[in-house]
Amino acid sequence: xxxxxxLILDGHSLMYRAFFALPQFTNSEGFHTNAIYGFVKMxxxxxxxxxxxYIVTTFDKKAPTFRHKEYEDYKxxxxxxxxxxxxxxxxxxxxxxxLAINIFEIDGFEADDLIGTxxxxxxxxxxxxxxxxxxxxxxxxxxxxVKVVINKKGMSEKEIYDKxxxxxxFGVTPKQFIDVKGLxxxxxxxxPGVPGIGNKTAYKLIKxxxxxxxxxxxxxxVSGKKLKENLTQYSEQAVFSKKLATIMTEVPxxxxxxxxxxxxxxxxxxxxxxxxKLEFKSLLQNMNDTEDDKENNGELSNEQSKELEEIDIExxxxxxxxxxxxxxxxIKEEIYIKFEFLNENVLSKAEFNRIYIRLIDKxxxxxxxxxxxxxxxxxxxxxxxxxxxxxxxxxCHDAKLAYVILNKYNIxxxxxxxxxxxxxxxIEPSSKDYILKDMVEIFIKKSFEGDEEDIxxxxxxYIKDIYKQLEGKIKNLxxxxxxxxxxxxxxxxxxxxxxxxxxxDRDKLVEIGERFKIEIDSLEKxxxxxxxxxxxxxxxxxxxxxxxxxxxxxxxxxTKTGYxxxxxxxxxLEDKHPxxxxxxxxxxxxxxxxxxxxxxxxxxxxxxxxxxxxxxxVTTTGRLSSTEPNLQNIPIKYEMGREIRKVFVPNNExxxxxxxxYSQIELRVLAHTAGDENLIDAFVHHSDIHTKTAxxxxxxxxxxxxxxxxxxxKAVNFGIVYGIGAFSLAEDxxxxxxxxxxxxxxxxxxxxxxxxxISNIISKAEKEGFVSTIMNRRRSIPEVQSKNKIIRAFGExxxxxxxxQGSAADIIKLAMVNVYKELKNRKLKSTLIxxxxxxxxxxxxxxxxxxxxxIIKEKMEKVVKLLVPLEVDMNIGNTxxxxx
Numbered sequence: 001x002x003x004x005x006x007l008i009l010d011g012h013s014l015m016y017r018a019f020f021a022l023p024q025f026t027n028s029e030g031f032h033t034n035a036i037y038g039f040v041k042m043x044x045x046x047x048x049x050x051x052x053x054y055i056v057t058t059f060d061k062k063a064p065t066f067r068h069k070e071y072e073d074y075k076x077x078x079x080x081x082x083x084x085x086x087x088x089x090x091x092x093x094x095x096x097x098x099l100a101i102n103i104f105e106i107d108g109f110e111a112d113d114l115i116g117t118x119x120x121x122x123x124x125x126x127x128x129x130x131x132x133x134x135x136x137x138x139x140x141x142x143x144x145x146v147k148v149v150i151n152k153k154g155m156s157e158k159e160i161y162d163k164x165x166x167x168x169x170f171g172v173t174p175k176q177f178i179d180v181k182g183l184x185x186x187x188x189x190x191x192p193g194v195p196g197i198g199n200k201t202a203y204k205l206i207k208x209x210x211x212x213x214x215x216x217x218x219x220x221x222v223s224g225k226k227l228k229e230n231l232t233q234y235s236e237q238a239v240f241s242k243k244l245a246t247i248m249t250e251v252p253x254x255x256x257x258x259x260x261x262x263x264x265x266x267x268x269x270x271x272x273x274x275x276x277k278l279e280f281k282s283l284l285q286n287m288n289d290t291e292d293d294k295e296n297n298g299e300l301s302n303e304q305s306k307e308l309e310e311i312d313i314e315x316x317x318x319x320x321x322x323x324x325x326x327x328x329x330x331i332k333e334e335i336y337i338k339f340e341f342l343n344e345n346v347l348s349k350a351e352f353n354r355i356y357i358r359l360i361d362k363x364x365x366x367x368x369x370x371x372x373x374x375x376x377x378x379x380x381x382x383x384x385x386x387x388x389x390x391x392x393x394x395x396c397h398d399a400k401l402a403y404v405i406l407n408k409y410n411i412x413x414x415x416x417x418x419x420x421x422x423x424x425x426x427i428e429p430s431s432k433d434y435i436l437k438d439m440v441e442i443f444i445k446k447s448f449e450g451d452e453e454d455i456x457x458x459x460x461x462y463i464k465d466i467y468k469q470l471e472g473k474i475k476n477l478x479x480x481x482x483x484x485x486x487x488x489x490x491x492x493x494x495x496x497x498x499x500x501x502x503x504x505d506r507d508k509l510v511e512i513g514e515r516f517k518i519e520i521d522s523l524e525k526x527x528x529x530x531x532x533x534x535x536x537x538x539x540x541x542x543x544x545x546x547x548x549x550x551x552x553x554x555x556x557x558x559t560k561t562g563y564x565x566x567x568x569x570x571x572x573l574e575d576k577h578p579x580x581x582x583x584x585x586x587x588x589x590x591x592x593x594x595x596x597x598x599x600x601x602x603x604x605x606x607x608x609x610x611x612x613x614x615x616x617x618v619t620t621t622g623r624l625s626s627t628e629p630n631l632q633n634i635p636i637k638y639e640m641g642r643e644i645r646k647v648f649v650p651n652n653e654x655x656x657x658x659x660x661x662y663s664q665i666e667l668r669v670l671a672h673t674a675g676d677e678n679l680i681d682a683f684v685h686h687s688d689i690h691t692k693t694a695x696x697x698x699x700x701x702x703x704x705x706x707x708x709x710x711x712x713x714k715a716v717n718f719g720i721v722y723g724i725g726a727f728s729l730a731e732d733x734x735x736x737x738x739x740x741x742x743x744x745x746x747x748x749x750x751x752x753x754x755x756x757x758i759s760n761i762i763s764k765a766e767k768e769g770f771v772s773t774i775m776n777r778r779r780s781i782p783e784v785q786s787k788n789k790i791i792r793a794f795g796e797x798x799x800x801x802x803x804x805q806g807s808a809a810d811i812i813k814l815a816m817v818n819v820y821k822e823l824k825n826r827k828l829k830s831t832l833i834x835x836x837x838x839x840x841x842x843x844x845x846x847x848x849x850x851x852x853x854x855i856i857k858e859k860m861e862k863v864v865k866l867l868v869p870l871e872v873d874m875n876i877g878n879t880x881x882x883x884x
Contacts (some may be wrong), residue, residue, distance in 0.1 A: 003145075004129045007052035007262070008115050010133035011059040011103070014039050015092060017134035017151050019085045023428055025281040025441055036092045041447065042151070042747050043101075044286075046132055054127070054260045056118060057096055058088075058104045058111040062187070071818040084782070098270040100263035102869040109251050112137055117246040117823060118147050121255050121738045132158075133482035137181075140247055142166050142174040171207050182242030193241045196226060196233045209513070212238050252554070283443035313461050315363035321371055321378050325362060328386050333392035334417060335359050336463040338436065338456060340401045343367065345628055345756040347499070347611040350405055356460035363457045393417040397436050397459075400616070403495030413492065416659040420463060422487050425617035426479055431778055434617055436463070443469050445718050482775045486814050487616065493820040493832065494614040494624075500831045500843070501609030502631070504600065504647050505879075509647040513597035516589050516640075523586040530579040537586060540565045544578075550710045553577060589631070589640060596634060596644045603629050622809035624835055632836045635884070648880035651843050655830075656876050658849075659883040660856045661839040662812065663871040665687060666721055669807045673774070676753035683868035690714040696750040699741050716747050720754065721804050747768055758800050765799035773806035775814075811863055811870070812838060828852070841880065849876070 019036025026032050028153020047055070093188035096103055104114045112135070119129045119141050129146040130139050139161055142148045148161045166174050180240035184202040197205075205222070215222070216235050220230050221245055231238070275284045281779045318324050336358035352368040370377040386392070394413075398400070398421040403413045403568055423433045424443075436459040441447045442467050448458050474483050528534045531550065535542045544563030546552045553576050557564035568586075594779045603610055615625045625631045635641030649655055667689055671679040682692045694705045694713035705713075712733045719729055730740035748755040765771050766786040772778045779802045783795030812835065819840065830848050834841035840860070844852050853874060879881035 001063060003126060003366050004012060004053040005050060005128045005130065006118070006122045006260075007046060007050055008056040008118055008129065009043065009046075009055075009057040010111055010115060010131065010135060011039075011092070011705065013109050013131065014042060014151065015085065018042070019082070019088070023431060024722075025442065027277070031278070032088055033087055033278045033683065035088045036095070036278060036394070037283075037445075039092055040095065040280070042132070043099075043281075046130070046149075050130055052130070052262050054122075054257060056102045056104055056260050057119075058112045059093070060116040061107050061109075063104050071249050082782075082786075086222065090280070093841070094272065095274055095865075098588060099267040102260045103350065106251065106253060109248065113248040113251050114152070115827075116141055116249040117251040117253060118255065120249040122146075125257070127189045137186075137245070137247065140174050140177045140245075141249075151718050152155065152756075152800070159601055161430065162212060171203060176206050176211065177207045177802060178242055178246050179210075179215075181245040182212050182238055185241055186245065186457060189244070190235055191241045191244050192234075194223065194230050194238050196230045201523070207251065212242050221385045233771060247706045273708050281444055281449065282441075295737070313363060313457055314361065314366060315457050318364050318366045321382065323368060324371065324382050325385075327359075328365075328382060331359060331386075331389075331392050332420065333360070334395060336460060336467070337394055337396045337399075337402075338460040338463065338661045339396070339398070340456065341401055342403070343491060344401055345613075347404065347408075347501070348606045350401065350408075352402075352405060356455075356456050358460050358464060361503055363460050365453070365457065380411070382708045383409065384411045387411055390415045395420070397421050397439075397463055397466075398434070400491050400495050400498075404499050407495065407499040413495075416491070418467050419470065419491055420466050420470055420490060422491065423474055423483060424466075425468065426483055426487060426777070427473050427477065429617075429620045429777075436466075439466055441544045447518065477778065478776050479565055479778070482777055486775065486817060489817045489821075490616060490813055494616060495814050495819065497614060497832050497834065498508065498611055500833050501607065501611040502833050502841075502880075503604065503609050503651050503843075505647045506601070506608070507836050508649075509597060509600060512643055512647065513593060513601075514596060516593040519589050520593065521588065523582055523589070527579060527582050527586060530582065537583065538590070543583070545574070547577075551579065558820055586847045588635075588638060592635070592644065599629055600644075612834075613770070619809075620779055622806045623775065623837065624813070626836075631834055640883075642881060643765075644877045645881035646884060648877065654847075655843050656849065656878060657880050657883040658842045658844045658856070659839055659875045659877075659880070660842070661873045662808075662858060662873075663809045663812065663873055666804050668776070668866065668868045668870060669804050669811070670754065670757075671868045673807070674751075674757035675867065676757075679754065680750050680867050683870065686869075690717060691745065693717050693750075697746040699746075712726065712743065716743050719883040720744075720758075722764055723758075723800040761803060762796050762799050771802050773803050773810050775807070775810040776804050777810055778807065791854060810838070815860045815863045816840065818863060819855060821873070822855050822859055823852075825857075826851075839884075841883070845878075 015035045019035035022034040022038050025034050067146045115131055122129045124147050134151045142161050143163050150159045150793045163174055179679045180202045183194050183197045185191045185200055191684045205215055209218060219231050220227055228688055338356040340354040342351050342353045355366045357364045394416045399416055408414050424434045424439055440462045444462055474480055526536055531546045535546055541562050543565045548555050548563050553573055556569040556572050570580055570584050605611055612626045612631045618625045634644050634717050669681055670682055670822055682689050690710045690713045691702055691705050692711040692732050696711050697713055714731050725736050726741035730737045761771060765781045770778050770780045781795050781798050783791050784799055786792045828848050830842055830844040830852050834845050861870045874884045
């Protein structure tokens, strides 16, 4: 006979998990809905999977618990619940009530204690229990009969633990898990534990001694002097921490099994009304209010629910080249495409696997890999027939790699009307990724399961719906120029750059690597001599002992595992001992050797080039990023780093490298945006802005400005854009905080409208929740409305900098598009090959050099009209090093 089953939902934990896992979408009235949506989706999914006989949800109450009374600092220091989340709790409770799901909450006890009490009660009644939570504290309740379901990776994945799984994975029983927590403490709950004992040590001790009490009785057997001292000194704290961490299982509550039964009928009309108000379209579709529902008094059975969630999409496999040809010839309207690739990280091997195409309301699956194997030449010609047809509008999701692969076959990707990934990025630039399945859930409020191909078919089907939504949002947010003139055409530009690549002088790379190895060996010997012993320089633990115990240098910072030896610490110690500068240099060269010499060797393709990926949807400011490898991060601060640029060379002897770099673009954007007459005047008259600022700040004639004054003024100029304060400026330019404050005050006195701009942009962000660039790129900044001072200050810095850095990003992106188009229109051989923030790198044929220079100057300097001129510095060389 099957056991009855109880499903317990940890309301607070799951709402928190959903709130931080899902984007902060709202309904049309601006009410936040993400936590409710995530919670309800998870609830319906668990009900369907587990089919529980009983179901309850627990919540915390505001009143202090018995733990607060025993320990005043319990959970002290926790950030207050965000108001965007708090407003969602009453609605989710109302929904639970309409769904006929009982809520348990009681003053003086946490939801965990209610969960513990309910689970023990159910076990005694021989009822199987499933606890669904995002909080690992509940693992102590696991047993043969109690399963703890931990939500992971947002709300999409879960792990199920019973007693055996706990022992297998952690080596301790669920009850011993409390002892582990008692030893290591819990920062989130402010449970102190024993200082110096972390996760690893706590598990090791409990595995060996079984409990805190037994451990304390056998302290003499514990190895490690410091550990033994801490256990002795903090023994009472360990026992008390265990008590705080223990979930109570005897809360005085009445439990009536009849009351908590999973109801087959509930107020479906009220639930639908709430879903409509929240604009949960997919959930509404799953609650078809038919006459059958009314006859069943609102009953919506698991079978019906499952049936409603199935998506019946017509699709067809195009199984041969003749069918593919007929399909292309019959296309009379726009198509929606999802690409599937093979070996996408190596250009020479990258190819299409399948493409999924929606035409009208049917999906066609094209097995291109099979077609290549059958007849590569005919397959390529059919791809040309499809993608070069300018009369077929193509709406895609993430088209860049398709552009690159088509380039390999000398096929032009024409008439791309929309890329949903790029549009989604513009609307919500802070998302971690833009996976199509997630976008269907976010924008269309639909979720679906199935095998890999089934999911791709469904994803392709919904590209049309996503496109319609995003197209409207782009228009409503006044981002049409940014999207259609900058971001969408930039896809082709970046694809062309990736395809072209940057040639590498492998012999030079090997030579630099050999020199680095000699330098590393020499530095190792010097460091060993200064330390008077050999040790692992790369080990922070061993290095810490040498610096702070043997050499007795002042301890700057400690971590859980010992002394900190990070870059910030070493900078502060540099004048204390000659070993420090050697260690700094050693770290720089070893990193350069491993990351750039060995790293670059591994990514040179068969054509002798590096084909980096340029990412358009990563940064929140709009800047491009580069990966596999990251060519934007090659260090230029030290000559050793700049050496790496010597291996980047032109395509052949007929070419040179040209670098075109915007001069102080962010400061020019600041002058334009702030409208400060003095700052504008400096740029209009082509003054050296740092010298001019030094003259103003230090109140000396321009001819008396020293190199140090100019350097300090430069730090102020760029620091202001990033919201620098007196403390940070003092650290950067090595002056007192009082002097630094005087410099900042003098700057604002001379450029008052910059100060006014900063104040206005922060106020705008606080009021509207976002800031925008000169091309109307938006970035939401919820941090600026936080009650936490540190988070709010961070938000204020973002508000100051984002419009400046984002506008600079807009400008160089548009410049790239315009330069690329001009090179293409004139059918020139020279090509764009790299972008590094404010700099464009081109491979230029010598016989085209003068024409290219004119194009660059015109297209970069006249890309937008500002109150100040844009200026471009151009340099030419036989390597990137020489050109820079």
